[in-house]
Amino acid sequence: MPLVKQGKIVADGYIQVADDAEIPVEGAALIPAARFLADPEALLKRSGPTGVIWPNNRDPEELVPYLDKLAVVALVFPSFRDGRAYSQARLLRERYKYKGELRATGQVLRDQFVIMLRAGFDSFEVKKDADAEAFAATVKRYTVFYQPTGDGRITALHQRMQLRHAENAR
């Protein structure tokens, strides 16, 4: 499954640790939530970046004490119809000020790229190669956004106010 990061297909440096597999002592690893929370202090002292795979039915507030040390939070879309991880993403970015990599995993299609970016995701495990290759073109598809979110894109309401003020100043 191709990984898209900063708009490009890149090699995934992380090993995704299965529920029953041994956690490697070094190297980049993504660890399931339950195992991470069992001993977060020790895991964050591993040599090599550590990330967590966070299920979409668990409150991301539990991660708050560790957010500045986590390299990746991987949120899960078991089906693209299940939108819980969008709320988790916005909470992590906007309320808990998480600055690390926020990865979308599961059934990720090109048709979600724009809203995923807007919700705060910055890396994507894309299901289909063709979608990963279309990333750069797809995310340029929209130039108008109605809602304020943490991605900082200007909203239509404020764009209008700016236009209006510019007209008044003329």
Add this chain to the structure above:
Amino acid sequence: MYAYDEIDRTLINERVSEFRDQVKRRLAGELTEDEFKMLRLMNGVYLQLHAYMFRVAIPYGTLSSPQLRKMAHVARRYDRGYGHFTTRQNIQFNWIKLADLPDALEDLASVGIHAMQTSGNCTRNVTTDQWAGVAPGEVEDPRIWAELLRQYSTMHPEFSFLPRKFKIAITASAYDRAAIKVHDIGLRIHKNEAGETGFEVLVGGGLGRTPFIGRVIKPFVHGRDILSYVESILRVYNQYGRRDNIYKARIKILVHELGIEKFAAEVEDEWLATRDSALTLDSEVVEDIRSRFSYPHYQKLSDTPDELTAASADPHFARWLKNSVAPHQRTGYAIVTLSLKPVGGPPGDATADQMDAVADLADKYSFGEIRVGHEQNLALPSVARRDLPALWRQLDKLGLATPNVNLVTDIIACPGLDYCSLANTRSIPIAQELTRRFANNDLAELIGRLHINISGCINACGHHHVGHIGILGVEKNGEEFFQITIGGRADEHAVVGTLIGPAVPFAEVADVIEDIVEAYLALRARPDELFVQTVERLGVEPFKERVYATR
């Protein structure tokens, strides 16, 4: 009218171009039907029994004449020459081809019309009173807020894949024409003691197989906070709404399972963390939206012009005037409802020729504006009273002056088994038969206000639960049967109707309804005691006896 600016138009065009790509990928096999389904639904495209069905939004029920003409064009060019107005201020075309849809959307986009989020598990078309902006006594024009919510909910990056669909309705009048109590969120505009605009917020109303009347979650949310409050409700729902069972996924089930107090507390916690954010609407932003609604330049006219007095001698005109014409905010003007319920016709259908003709009449008599209400009728919102006789003559020729608004033959019905892949039974033929049984205008007038709502399955698109008489189609051993409820209502006193007894077969439905109506006429305390009031006073028992005594 709200005038779309370049920003709104750009978004609609971008959406059309995205959908064109999605259709292309589907036709090329790059998208599976399962993947495509959700994407097409969010652009208003269903796969029905015989063909794709295309649902187009009419935001807050307001159309300009060029917009209505474009609907006629779509009906003619891509469909079979007619469209169907729904109970949620949408129009549906029943016979469209998948490959034509991007072109149809592009044609509609040229007049600022779209089909975004008319289906799918997202916020649907935000609806309101079809008399908004012209109804006497309304607190203020609810469409300003409907438009703010429309923009807020369009392509929302967090709430496009909710557990289930999500419907918001707004009213600003004492008499609720928007059925806010049977919506996921119902908003009633009112003012606080300081004279500031805000909302009584209701949550968890809905019909379907488990009907609930919405509960008040907060008596007053200030206008500036309405988006953050709605966002808080949606966030709680998105995270905790059930996704294991499609029939338990609506917010009403979450509210019911948690209880309104617990649900309200969750929302309040969320809101305290959200309210002071970029979602706060400062008055400048609200005024900017308000400024893009244009209002007619009304003249100073008489409420009793000579033309009207003269024409009233004609009993046909006088009957229509009494039935279909309502008072307006401005002296000398009236709101005219155009019945889409002719005797023997499918409720809510209009032909392309009728749509074009109504657009012309709107230009001539109603400042180019048309409204669409949840009862599946149209309205011309601002007609000079002196023009009423001339307008009536033309509507009558078009078959749009049936004087049955709010009467027994003004039936709400879903498309049923004639079109719908979910239906258990037909709805339209039941409605057609009832309009024939009660075709006598004197009888209909004698009966008075009576809403019959018909659904061809438990999903309740025909709002049978809240009909004064509700008719629900169910399948029994491969045959169509119908459950009858009475006493429901969808207004500010909304209540779910009560089942009167065992389901009856297709052929007996009209007889049963006639029995119920006859029982009412015999039982009512006064001529002006409405059917629902008689049911409220006496309960279902006497009606049940009448219906089942001889069956």
